[in-house]
Every structure is written in C-alpha cells, then in structure tokens.
Amino acid sequence: MKKVIKNGFIVTAADTYEGEILIENEKIVAIGSHLDADGAEVIDAKGCYVFPGGIDPHTHLEMPFGGTVSKDDFETGTIAAAFGGTTTVIDFCLTNKGEPLKNSIDTWHKKSKDKSVIDYSFHLMISEINDEVLGELPQVIDEEGITSFKVFMAYKHVFQADDETLFRTLISAKDLGALVMVHAENGDVIDYLTKKALEEGNTEPIYHALTRPPEVEGEATGRAAHLTGLANSQLYVVHVSCAQAVEQIAEARNKGFNVWGETCPQYLVLDKTYLEKPDFEGAKYVWSPPLRDKEHQEVLWNALKSGQLQTLGSDQCSFDFKGQKDLGMGDFTKIPNGGPIIEDRLPILFSEGVKKGRITLNQFVEITSTRIAKLFGLFPQKGTIAVGSDADIVIYDPNVERVISADTHHMAVDYNAFEGMKITGEPVSVLSRGEFVIRDKQFVGKLGSGKYLKRAKYGMRKGEEKEEIVSM
Structure with a gap:
C-alpha cells in the first residue's frame, strides 16, 4: 500500500x-x-x-565469546535496534583458522535466517592470510557482497592476527575493492600487563581498564594507519575510545591516507569509574577497548564535530550480568567482553549531541547513517531520504x-549500561x-522480514559502478 x-x-x-x-x-x-x-x-x-533509518556498522549478535554466547540474537537484537531508530545492521562474521571462509559465512546466514526484522549484512573476520584465503576473497565479495574485512590486533591466542596478516589483508583489499577494519589495541602488551596484574592478585573489573591503557590503543591505531599508507589501501578503525587514537587517525588523514574512525556512545557518556562499582557491578561495563577517564569524552565529541571521526557504531555484544558476566568473578580476564548498546545508539547521540549543541542535526544523520552507507557500499539505497x-x-x-532503563528496553539482556x-x-x-x-x-514488524544486503565495493555506489562516493 x-x-x-x-x-x-x-x-x-x-x-x-x-x-x-x-x-x-x-x-x-x-x-x-x-x-x-x-x-x-x-x-x-x-x-x-x-x-533516514540509522545504520549500525558494528554489532555482534549471537556471538560466541569467553565460553558463552552474546545474549541478543538476530531476533531480539534487531527488534531493539528498530526501537532505537536503526533499520540496518552490519554484523561481524567470525572465522576459524584452517576452515573455508564460506563455512563461517554459512553459519552467520543460519543465525540470521527468518529472524531479523530489519535489513542486515556481514563483515568478515580475517584471522590468517594464505593462498586458500586469498583464493576465496573474490568469491566472498562478488557472490556474498561482503566488502569489508576485520582484523583483530588484540585478544592474543583468541582473535589476534599478526602484522603480516594485517598488511597482506590491506594489500588484497586495495586490489579487490574492500574496506579493512581493525580492532586497534596492542594485544601483546595487553597480554603482558594482564598476566602481571593477575600475578599480583589484582582480579577486580577495574583491572580490565588498567591493563588496556589508552597508549596501547593509540600505538596500534598508528601502526595500522602507517601500514595502510604503505599499502596505499583503506582502513576503518572501530570503537575509538581515546585521545591517543584520535590523534593517530587525524595525523593519517592529514597525510592523505584513506583512514576512517568510528566511536560508540558508551565512550561519549560513560567513564572508567563505572568499572569501580561495588559488588562486582563493574563487570557490566567490561568491554574492549575499556572505558576511559572522563577527559577523553570531549576529545571524542570534538572529533565527531570536526570530522576527524566519521561514524557511530554500537559494538553491541550483550551478556547478562547474572549467569554470564559473573563467569569472571575473581578473575577479570574471564568476564565476557561486551555491552548492550544497540537500542540507545541514536537516542544518546541525539540527546547528548544535537540537543546540547555538540553536533548539528545534519551531522547526526551523517554520523549515524549517511557516511556509514557510503563507506560500506549501501549508498544511495540506504543512508538518505531521496527518490529511489x-x-x-x-x-x-x-x-x-525519558529515562533509559532495563525495565523498559527491548534487548534480552538483564541490565542496561545507561541505567537511569x-x-x-x-x-x-x-x-x-x-x-x-x-x-x-x-x-508491529515481522520476524524474517529483514533482507540480507549484498554491498558494493569500497568507493562505489550501490547498484552503480561510480567512484568517489567516499571522498575524504
């Protein structure tokens, strides 16, 4: 009708x-x-x-992590997203070393089948680069329409890839027309600091932040940016949380490198003191990168306003406080990393950004929808209000x-990170x-009504082979 x-x-x-x-x-x-x-x-x-409907470029729905699985799946997660004004999500498809990439993609298709109430797509994790992986990538792009690859620089012995893998992924992406995404933290240094903290008997949630200081994020961000420049490729840094990382992205962009940055609402309004809450409540706020000292918040806001950071993702990865987060009672390294953010992404940016004069209405749309659509091969099908x-x-x-609360949110998780x-x-x-x-x-939506979206290559319009849609 x-x-x-x-x-x-x-x-x-x-x-x-x-x-x-x-x-x-x-x-x-x-x-x-x-x-x-x-x-x-x-x-x-x-x-x-x-x-225009919001696009969340960074979700982890029904994702296995730390011996458990994130609580919100493609049903509850996309319903919550819709309540928050998001009409498209791009979820991360994890891969296993030694297995065909197609196996992992098929697993994510099964997770989402007949569940999502809004449109969705996938990013693909790259954990290793060899002849088999390189041989599969053109098919991943052309047949699946997956045109963004993620490399973890953290989570040693779990997800972390080495610099050679990152560099070769950047080179391949340049040739294939894909955007490389990085979780930029120095996993080797974090591993050392974490072991040291545990040896000294420091096990509380706050040590998750203390063992992942902003310097390790800044260093990894700069390293990834330099490798991008060397490869003459394109990079998207996810969940930027601190001034050190912003500085590295701004420096790279000033040099003309194709480097883009995303932050998340939790880093704009919450700070490190939340991890110090008593009775293990700090575990609710354990995610990576960790929350920072309050001084970093204005740096992030200014970076959004000035365009040094371009997008806002949620990094949605929800775990119940009771029954999941408490797996790390007595050992902060065993607390599942992640938080319930997907529903409150747009409303927080609007309230704290637009209403308080930090960004304009047009910047709000650019940050939550338009720029994301352009970067990830969905524009102009998504990301704007235009004929066609x-x-x-x-x-x-x-x-x-209104007041944000777990009593009224629509996520499946048993707490809200922005409670009150x-x-x-x-x-x-x-x-x-x-x-x-x-x-x-x-x-009033219907389960399964969301469509899987095949995306255009980096720099091209959806449905057309036109360049220069993601100019700096």
Whole structure:
C-alpha cells in the first residue's frame, strides 16, 4: 500500500526542510509538497523530525565469546535496534583458522535466517592470510557482497592476527575493492600487563581498564594507519575510545591516507569509574577497548564535530550480568567482553549531541547513517531520504523526555549500561522498506522480514559502478 508522510521536518546529511514523502513498493517515489495521496495511507509526522533509518556498522549478535554466547540474537537484537531508530545492521562474521571462509559465512546466514526484522549484512573476520584465503576473497565479495574485512590486533591466542596478516589483508583489499577494519589495541602488551596484574592478585573489573591503557590503543591505531599508507589501501578503525587514537587517525588523514574512525556512545557518556562499582557491578561495563577517564569524552565529541571521526557504531555484544558476566568473578580476564548498546545508539547521540549543541542535526544523520552507507557500499539505497532510495525512515520526537532503563528496553539482556540516564528525544515510528516495524512506539514488524544486503565495493555506489562516493 502507498504511504505518504506529511507535516514533518525532513533531515538528511545535507538539508533540513518541511516536506512530504511518498512511498510505494518499498521505495521513496516522490518528495515535495501537496503530493497526490490518493489511495495512500497518510502518516502524520507533525512536530517530528523525519530521518533516514540509522545504520549500525558494528554489532555482534549471537556471538560466541569467553565460553558463552552474546545474549541478543538476530531476533531480539534487531527488534531493539528498530526501537532505537536503526533499520540496518552490519554484523561481524567470525572465522576459524584452517576452515573455508564460506563455512563461517554459512553459519552467520543460519543465525540470521527468518529472524531479523530489519535489513542486515556481514563483515568478515580475517584471522590468517594464505593462498586458500586469498583464493576465496573474490568469491566472498562478488557472490556474498561482503566488502569489508576485520582484523583483530588484540585478544592474543583468541582473535589476534599478526602484522603480516594485517598488511597482506590491506594489500588484497586495495586490489579487490574492500574496506579493512581493525580492532586497534596492542594485544601483546595487553597480554603482558594482564598476566602481571593477575600475578599480583589484582582480579577486580577495574583491572580490565588498567591493563588496556589508552597508549596501547593509540600505538596500534598508528601502526595500522602507517601500514595502510604503505599499502596505499583503506582502513576503518572501530570503537575509538581515546585521545591517543584520535590523534593517530587525524595525523593519517592529514597525510592523505584513506583512514576512517568510528566511536560508540558508551565512550561519549560513560567513564572508567563505572568499572569501580561495588559488588562486582563493574563487570557490566567490561568491554574492549575499556572505558576511559572522563577527559577523553570531549576529545571524542570534538572529533565527531570536526570530522576527524566519521561514524557511530554500537559494538553491541550483550551478556547478562547474572549467569554470564559473573563467569569472571575473581578473575577479570574471564568476564565476557561486551555491552548492550544497540537500542540507545541514536537516542544518546541525539540527546547528548544535537540537543546540547555538540553536533548539528545534519551531522547526526551523517554520523549515524549517511557516511556509514557510503563507506560500506549501501549508498544511495540506504543512508538518505531521496527518490529511489529504500523507504527506511524514522519519525523522531525531539522533545519527549525519558529515562533509559532495563525495565523498559527491548534487548534480552538483564541490565542496561545507561541505567537511569535522562535523555531527550525518541523514535515514534520506524519504517523498513516502507513497512512499519515500530508504530507509535509499539513493535508491529515481522520476524524474517529483514533482507540480507549484498554491498558494493569500497568507493562505489550501490547498484552503480561510480567512484568517489567516499571522498575524504
């Protein structure tokens, strides 16, 4: 059925204006005023902003880690994402050394089949580079549409790859048209500091942060950036948490390197003191990189405003406090790393960023949707409100005040990292390809309605072979 959205303020990365949007057959077919709404369902967005659906470039749904599996899967995770104004997620597909990449991709397809309520895609982890892996990568790109590869520089003996693997991945990505993503922390140094802490009897959650100081993130970020410049390739640094990493990214970009940076809402509003909460409550805030001293928050905000950092991901990887996080009682290294963030990503950036004057409305859309779509081969199908784009739309009340709480969130996990935080602004209704997923703050979507997205190569438009869509 045709739909027309009226009376709202349409906001894209470039413009803000009053207008109407006509939707038909999953697409935006017209934008203007006094559109012909004959036979269409009329959606009144009076008093609201109309944003393109958010894209979360960094999720870990139903991910095995530390002897357990993250609590939110493609059902609960995407429902929660939709409540938060996200209409597309890109999840990380983990691989096993010595196994064909296709095996891992098939596993992730099975995890997501008939579950996701919004559209989704995958990144692919690269843990080793050899002739077999290099032989599979063109097929991964051309047949699966997976055009981003992740290399871990941390989690020694688990995920960590060596510098040769990273460098050869960068070279391959340049030739194949893929974007290389890095978890940038020096895993060897962290391993040493962690062993030392345990030997000294330091086992509390705060030592997760103390054994992963910002210097190890800054060093790894700089190393990855230099290798990217040497390979003349392209790099995306995930979950940037500190000034040291921001400085390295800014320096690399000033040299003309194709280096991009993502931060997450937890690093913008929470700090290291949360890991010091009594009665093991600090375990709720154990993720990597760890929370930093409060002084780093303004550095991150300024980097978003100035464009030194370009995107906001959630790094969603939720584990229950009781029954999962408490696996690390008495040994901080056994606390499953990750937090429940997917639902609150956009609302926190809006409330703390737009409403407090740190970023503009247009920057909000750029950071949460448009730039992500351009970097990861989804633009202009996703990431904007334009004729021909998918009708992924968020109707957003900018003035409602509410308190974030596990009592009212829609994630499956038993706590909320932002418990008690007062924010302003909330999605009212969310459409995915023209169909309501959230309507008047109620879930009305259907399991399995989300489509798997094959993405274009780095620097190209979705559906077209045009360059220069991700200019610096």
